[in-house]
Amino acid sequence: MIYADYNATAPIRPEAREALLAALDLGASNPSSVHRAGRAARAMVERARVQIGGAIGSRAEDIIFTSGGTESLLLAIHGAVLTLDGMATLIVSAIEHEAAAKAAAHAGVPVETAYVGADGRVDLEDLKARLAAWDRDEKGTPVLVLMLANNETGILQPVPEAAGLVRGAGGLVVCDAVQAFGKVAVNAAMLGVDYIALSAHKIGGPQGIGALWHRAGAPLKAVQHGGGQERGLRSGTENVAGIAGFGAAAIAAVRDLPKYAMLSAHRDAMEARLKAEGGVTVIGEGSPRVAGTSNFSRPGFRAETQVMALDLAGVCVSAGSACSSGKVKRSLVLMAMGADDALAESAIRASFGWDTKPEDFERVADAWLEAARRTVLKETA
Numbered sequence: 001m002i003y004a005d006y007n008a009t010a011p012i013r014p015e016a017r018e019a020l021l022a023a024l025d026l027g028a029s030n031p032s033s034v035h036r037a038g039r040a041a042r043a044m045v046e047r048a049r050v051q052i053g054g055a056i057g058s059r060a061e062d063i064i065f066t067s068g069g070t071e072s073l074l075l076a077i078h079g080a081v082l083t084l085d086g087m088a089t090l091i092v093s094a095i096e097h098e099a100a101a102k103a104a105a106h107a108g109v110p111v112e113t114a115y116v117g118a119d120g121r122v123d124l125e126d127l128k129a130r131l132a133a134w135d136r137d138e139k140g141t142p143v144l145v146l147m148l149a150n151n152e153t154g155i156l157q158p159v160p161e162a163a164g165l166v167r168g169a170g171g172l173v174v175c176d177a178v179q180a181f182g183k184v185a186v187n188a189a190m191l192g193v194d195y196i197a198l199s200a201h202k203i204g205g206p207q208g209i210g211a212l213w214h215r216a217g218a219p220l221k222a223v224q225h226g227g228g229q230e231r232g233l234r235s236g237t238e239n240v241a242g243i244a245g246f247g248a249a250a251i252a253a254v255r256d257l258p259k260y261a262m263l264s265a266h267r268d269a270m271e272a273r274l275k276a277e278g279g280v281t282v283i284g285e286g287s288p289r290v291a292g293t294s295n296f297s298r299p300g301f302r303a304e305t306q307v308m309a310l311d312l313a314g315v316c317v318s319a320g321s322a323c324s325s326g327k328v329k330r331s332l333v334l335m336a337m338g339a340d341d342a343l344a345e346s347a348i349r350a351s352f353g354w355d356t357k358p359e360d361f362e363r364v365a366d367a368w369l370e371a372a373r374r375t376v377l378k379e380t381a
């Protein structure tokens, strides 16, 4: 099997598995307990906090453990809005993951859209004009929600520039770095944002564990109340094994950043072949992208047909468009970039990562071209 769906979830790294199992082997140990068993668990949690903080160039104490990227985004968006007593307007980019977009929609304050251009990047001129005309009495504090790398296209967003504009206007910035962490260097201070959401399972850590970084002094209130863990900002007994696995995965992912960057040469060669032999359009080809993501479309060859044909050939990829109850939903990300229906309906995503072999790219291209030759290429020959 060729696994080319790292943006959905990455296989667990050996280092993460080892740390996770070592934590499970501690036996009964609640990090809030004062006895020795509890202290051993606490030590594991705090070690991972240092590892994850270090991986993004931050202090350990600015890291809050959560159950994943979705919860980190909810905590950042709702937790920030709570501190503003509802006197806020969220500006959410048109290409955010549903975890961010839906958290924003349920935050109880108005939501505006930050548009993206055909290049898949947020329109900074539009953002600038919007902030210049901002009526604070009417709209309250602007809170921007902007991802660093898009999950469908891999396109990188100009986060430091956008954050400079918003923070310069007295606003706050939430950055979803779930798909960027472990693929490009993520430095909290250099991004210039107030909150950063991270998730372990996209970098080869366990599923169901994530973190929220918050700038020292950034306003934040808890949305989940209880025993007061994570300095009162996220109650609930910590997932010690998950946290230990996340810490080990973060160290390995940062170590492997140069190796990950080298995937782009193989990705580009695969795309060149698919374009030449299969007539595909590569989405975001001219924009800065993470090295291991490829989103391409062949109008007339529906995404779900491609995914099924590749699955039969032992290749796992995702549809750029999601299927629910038999109805095909076109990718909102591609639509936001101005793609027409035919392009958006036929886009699929192949994504690669830490355990990808160079020949995997060729195998994906071989399988795709074979499927296309039996169907869409035959029809148009």
Ligand code: PLP
Pocket (backbone or CB within 6 Å): 007, 008, 067, 068, 069, 070, 071, 097, 099, 100, 147, 149, 150, 151, 176, 178, 179, 199, 200, 201, 208, 209, 210
């Ligand atoms: N943000 C982005 C960009 C994602 O791709 C994902 C997962 O697909 C999430 C957030 C949600 O992360 P998690 O699965 O850890 O809740």
